[in-house]
Amino acid sequence: MTVTDRTPTPYSEVLGSRHVARLLLGTLVGRLPNAMAPMAIVLLITTAAHGRLAFAGALSALYVLSSALSQPLKAKLLAHYGQTRVSSPAACINAGCVLALAATGPDAQPALMTALVxxxxxxxxxxxxxxRALWPAVLATPEQRRAALALDTGAQGTLFVAGPLIAAYLASAYGPSCALIATAALGIAGSAVVLSAPPSRTWRAETPNATDAHRSPLRNAGLRPLFLALSAIGFAVGAMNVWAVTMADAHNVALLAGLIPGSFFAGSFLGGLAYGRRTWPGTVNRQLLAGAAAFTAAWLPVIVLPGPYTSTALAVFPGLFLPVVIASCYLTADTLALPGTHPATYAWLILSYGVGTSAGTAAGGLLAGHALTGAALPGLASAAAVAALASARSRLSPAAPANHGRTTPSCNPVPSER
Incomplete structure (x- = not known):
């Protein structure tokens, strides 16, 4: 892809817009527990006298899956009741359960721990x-919204590097209960920063017409390929995490289990900055297909089973294209979603990626003893995403220009009075 002559939107302009930095930073802090909790749960259980790694892993997966699977219901509640009335009690219940888990300790009854998780x-x-539903309300132009989405997407990768590291450090220095307490505190703090902001407090979903009011995004023929493709992308990321552990075992370099994902998500952060900083030609769906193809091609070198440090370096390249795929998915979905269904559409995109990641982790674990197959899984899953998108090109809003997105905001604008 080549850059057009259109003037790109600088990040200083986006971050300087009212409320943007607060919303972005608060959301990142509030979502950090999503990356900390699975590790903290494992560390809590395995510190018991008879800590069961299998049970710890199952509870960790349960936390991730229950969070992903509940997204559509929470999105429906958001659309009906607004962000403050839904996310505030959710954050409090989540923090309360995490604190209760810390208080009960690793020797609590398995049924109680399972229920809390x-x-x-x-x-x-x-x-x-x-x-993502707030961006149209706080940013005036489509280019600003695209830059914000790219910045948001790229920064997400840092959560899944920093979160487990923070949880592991706190658990080793002060005990696993401390890691859980910090998880709960960060979740409450980040949520409070976002939910007390005027755009969040005044946000209301666009009112659907009578025909669309009860229509699920799954019934939208254009959105279904996006959900399928994002599931495959998530599968590739989940399989990559297991492949990193396999590489660490094979080369007897324990650090690789963290270095390879860290390298991948560092690439993701850089790719998000580059994608949002420039304006690219072509329609959104073409950028999506090109990004998915590049993401797939970037996995090909790992199939030759390179050495540990070469593998770490190579992991940067698929990471560079992850924000392109995810941001383009959201921008494409924004042009396809019916009025009033944007929160539900975003929720299904999040669910698709989360379930795909869990499935990729599970499949990678089952094939961990097969070095070549494990290394090939990310590329194969990414190729499936390309196939899903290519076969549905005619349904992916071919007339929507990449730099314009949706001209009608998906939510009510923020009132001028603060």
Whole structure:
């Protein structure tokens, strides 16, 4: 892709817009517990005298899956009741369950721990979907919204590097209960920053017409390929995490288990900055297909099973294209979603990626003993995403220009009075 002559939107302009930095930073802090909690749960259980790693892993996966699967319901509640009335109690319940888990300790009854983890996951506040629904209200132009979405997407990767590291450090220095307490505190703090902001407090979903009021995004023929493709992309990321652990075991370099994902998400952060900083030609769906193809091609070198440090360096390249795919998915979905269904559409995109990541992790674990197959899984999953998008090109809003997105905001504008 080549840059056009259109003037790109500088990040200083986006971050300097009223409320943007607060909303972005608050959402990142509020979502950091999503990356900390799975690690903190594992560390809590495995510190018991008879800590069961299998049970710890199952509870960690339960937290992630329950959080992902509850996204559509929480989005429907957002559309009906607004962000403050939904996310505030959700954040409090989530934090309360996490604190109760810390208080009961690693020797609590398995049924009680399972219930606490399940409820905590179900009640993770829908900050990500909420933030993306707010961009049209706080940013005036489509180019600003595209830059904000790219910045948001690129920064997400840092959560899944920093979160486990913070949880592991706190658990080793002060005990696993401290890691859980910090998880709850950060969730409440980040949610409070976002939900007390005027755009969040005044946001209301666009009112659907009678025909569209009860129509699920799953019934939208244009959106279904996006959900499928994003599931495949998530599968690739989940499989990559397991492949990193396999590489660490194979080369007897324990640090690789963190270095390879860290390299991948560092690439994601840089890719998000580059994508949002420039204006690219072509329609949104063409950028999506091109990004998915590049993401797939970037996985090909790892199939030759390179050495540990070469693998770490190579992981940067698919990471560069992850924000392009995710941001383009959201921009494409924004042109396809019916009035009043944007929060639900964003929720299904989040669910698709989360379920795909979990499935990729599970599949990678099952194939961990097969080095070549494990290394090929990310590329194969990414190729499936390309196939899904290519076969549905005619349904992916081919007339929507990449730099314009949706001209009608998906939510009511913020009132001028603060």
């Amino acid at each position: 399940a409820v905590a996951g179900l009640c993770t506040p829908p900050l990500e979907a909420g933030l």
